[in-house]
Amino acid sequence: MVKKLSKKVKSELINIQKAVLTSPNETVTILKENVDPLPTTKVCQTFVMENNELALVLTHEGKVFFSGNIIWVGNRKDGQDGVEICVDTGKEMKTVIPSRDNAKLITLNPRKGKPTITIETMSQVRCTVCGKPIEIFDEVGVCPQCDNQSHLAHLQEWVRMKNSCPYCKTELSVLKDGIISVPLTAEK
Numbered sequence: 001m002v003k004k005l006s007k008k009v010k011s012e013l014i015n016i017q018k019a020v021l022t023s024p025n026e027t028v029t030i031l032k033e034n035v036d037p038l039p040t041t042k043v044c045q046t047f048v049m050e051n052n053e054l055a056l057v058l059t060h061e062g063k064v065f066f067s068g069n070i071i072w073v074g075n076r077k078d079g080q081d082g083v084e085i086c087v088d089t090g091k092e093m094k095t096v097i098p099s100r101d102n103a104k105l106i107t108l109n110p111r112k113g114k115p116t117i118t119i120e121t122m123s124q125v126r127c128t129v130c131g132k133p134i135e136i137f138d139e140v141g142v143c144p145q146c147d148n149q150s151h152l153a154h155l156q157e158w159v160r161m162k163n164s165c166p167y168c169k170t171e172l173s174v175l176k177d178g179i180i181s182v183p184l185t186a187e188k
């Protein structure tokens with residue numbers, strides 16, 4: 001007699017990319033639907049993971065960039081859709097900001113014991129200032145005029161020295177809080 005496959009093992013991986021690229025609320029909702037229990041404390045728009053039991057793994061072309069426990073999931077500082085994820089790698093705290101430019105696939109493996117989010121990264125965008133890829137854990141600086149992207153620190157440094165966008169050459173300045181803007185005098 002042919003042994004019947006009793007229950008088809010259901011695919012363990014859940015694609016959570018859409019939620020992660022939308023908001024902390026959507027992200028935590030889909031996480032809680034699949035990981036039980038997942039106690040969180042909400043502070044403003046930031047969800048603090050109460051027990052360090054949700055792991056994050058960043059991979060790139062089959063290699064692991066780094067992994068660690070998720071400390072919190074919060075809003076993006078730049079006000080765009082999506083989330084910032086703070087990860088404790090055991091050595092340091094890293095902030096990961098997934099976007100359409102740097103995340104190829106974001107999945108959740110809800111297995112008991114150690115539920116894990118895996119982000120398969122890609123670096124499609126290179127920093128205009130240094131020419132190196134902008135990785136998922138790099139802070140991104142954007143020219144308000146042409147939307148060109150650079151590493152935030154590199155763009156700030158460039159604008160402080162040259163008062164212009166490295167790409168479109170529009171006059172720019174760095175405000176006190178590090179925000180890069182078109183100076184009022186240059187606006188029409």
Ligand SMILES: [Zn+2]
Pocket residue numbers: 127128129130131132150151154
């Ligand atoms: Zn750079």
Ligand SMILES: [Zn+2]
Pocket residue numbers: 143144145146147148165166167168169170
């Ligand atoms: Zn520009």
